[in-house]
Amino acid sequence: MSEGVKINRGLKGVYFERSGVSDIDGAAGELSYRGYSIHDLATKSTFEEVSYLLIHGELPTADQLAAFDRDLRAARDLPGGVFDVIRATADGHPMDVLRTAVSALAALDPRAKATSREAFLENGTRLIAQLPVLVAAHHAIRSGRDPVAPDPSLGHAANWLWMLKGEKPSDHATRLADVDLILHAEHGANASSFAARVTVGTEADLHGAVVTALSTLAGPAHGGAAEDVMKMVHEIGHPENAAAYVKAKRAAREAVTGFGHRVYRAEDPRARHMRDGVEALGREMGQPEWFEILQAVVEAMKPYSRHGLNVNVDFYSGVVYQLHGIPMDLYVPIFAIGRAPGWVIQCVEQLDRNILIRPLTLYEGPEPRAYVPLQDR
Ligand SMILES: CC(=O)SCCNC(=O)CCNC(=O)[C@H](O)C(C)(C)COP(=O)(O)OP(=O)(O)OC[C@H]1O[C@@H](n2cnc3c(N)ncnc32)[C@H](O)[C@@H]1OP(=O)(O)O
Ligand SMILES: O=C([O-])CC(=O)C(=O)O
Secondary structure, eight states: OOTTOOOOGGGTTOOOOOOSSEEEETTTTEEEETTEEHHHHHHHOOHHHHHHHHHHSSOOOHHHHHHHHHHHHHTTOOOTHHHHHHHHTTTSOHHHHHHHHHHHHHHHOGGGGOOSHHHHHHHHHHHHHHHHHHHHHHHHHHTTSOOOOOOTTSOHHHHHHHHHHSSOOOHHHHHHHHHHHHHHSOOTTOHHHHHHHHHHHTTOOHHHHHHHHHHHHTSTTTTTHHHHHHHHHHHHOSGGGHHHHHHHHHHTTOOOTTBOOSSOSSOOTTHHHHHHHHHHHHHHTTOTHHHHHHHHHHHHHGGGOGGGOOBOTHHHHHHHHHHTTOOGGGHHHHHHHHHHHHHHHHHHHHHHTOOOOOOOOOOOSOOOOOOOOGGGO
8 A cells, every 4th residue: 555655754855835935055055035145135135125025026125115114113012912911921931922922912913814915914014023022022021121112213123132132232233133134034945934834724814824833943953953052052161072072962863953954965054144243243242262162063063064964054143142142042032033024925925826735644553443342442
C-alpha cells in the first residue's frame, strides 16, 4: 500500500505555492523582497517603507509613504480592554502575553472578523502598528510601571524604543532597531508564515492567522533562537571557552543554536548586518567581549560546518538587544514585531488564491482489528 509513496518529512524542499513577495537563493545566500536586495533595503530603507513595499508590491512615493505612516501612527491607540488582559497575564512569558493580547484584540474589535482582501490589508496594517504597543505595554506593566503612551511624532522604530524604555532613543539606536526590523520582515515559507497560511486556508480571519504565526514563531528552532544564543553566550562566558562548549555540544549531537537553516547553504545574508551592528555597538559601549565570544563560536564551528552549516540571522541579534539593555525574553517578540508585514502579505497572497492546505499522512498503525469491550480488555 505504501510502496512508491514518497514522504517529504518536514516538507523539506517542497514547493507548495507560488509567491511574489520574497526570493531566497539558499545556495548563494541571497534574499530579496519584491526584487530589492536585502542589503540595499537594510542600508537605505526604513521599516515603514519596507512594510509598504511588501504589502503593496512597490516602493511608495513620498505621498503614499506619508499616508501609510499616518495609518500606522493612528493605529497605535488600543481598545482599553486589552490592557486588562495584559494585566491579568502579566507574569507570563512576553510571547504568551503577546499572543493572548492579539486574541483579545480579535475579540474586542469587530473589524477583526472581516475576511475580505481589503479587511486583511486594513487589519494587517493596524496589527503591524499594534504589536510593539502590546509588547511595550506588557513590559511596563510587569515592571510595575504604567505603559508609556505612543508618541505620534516618532516613527515606528523610535516609538517602539520610546514605549519600551520611556526615554527618547538616540538616532543610532533607532537606526539599529529599524535595520533589525527590516531584516526580519519577511522570509518566504518559513514555519510561522506557513502556519498563518494554513489558518487563512480555512477561511479564518487575519487576527487568527497572526495568533497561529505567533505560536509558531516562539519555538527555539525558529524565532526562539536569538534568546537561546544569548543564553549560550552567557554560559560560554569567555572566548577561550567557546571551543570546549562547541565540542561538547557536537559530541552530544546537539544543535549549536544560531547555526543552520532549512534553506541557506551559505551564510544567511541578514547575519552580516547584525554582525556589523554587534561589533560597532560593542566597541562603542566598551563591551567588545560579546562579539569576541560569538566569533570564537564561529571559529569553533568551522570543523563541523558540513552541508554549508553557517550562522543564521538570529546568531547576532540577541547581543545587539542585550547591548541595548533589552531583557532576553523580549527577543522573540521583537522578531514578531519585525515579521508582522511578512505575515500580513503572506496571508493576503493566500487569500488571493485561497485553497485549504491539507496534505496527507501515510498510515502505519495497526491492521484493522475488532473492537474489544472495556470489561474484556
Ligand atoms: C530565523 C530562523 O528561524 S533561523 C533558524 C533559527 N534556529 C536555530 O538557530 C536553531 C538551531 N538550528 C537548527 O535547529 C536547525 O539548523 C534548523 C531547525 C534551523 C534547520 O534544521 P534542518 O533543516 O533539519 O537542518 P539540515 O537538514 O540542514 O541539517 C543538516 C545537518 O546539519 C546539522 N545541523 C543543522 N543545524 C545544526 C546546528 N545548529 N548545529 C549543529 N548541527 C546542525 C544537522 O544535524 C544535519 O546533520 P546530519 O546530516 O549529520 O544529520
Ligand atoms: O525561513 C526560515 O525557515 C526561518 C527564517 O530564517 C525566518 O523565518 O526568517
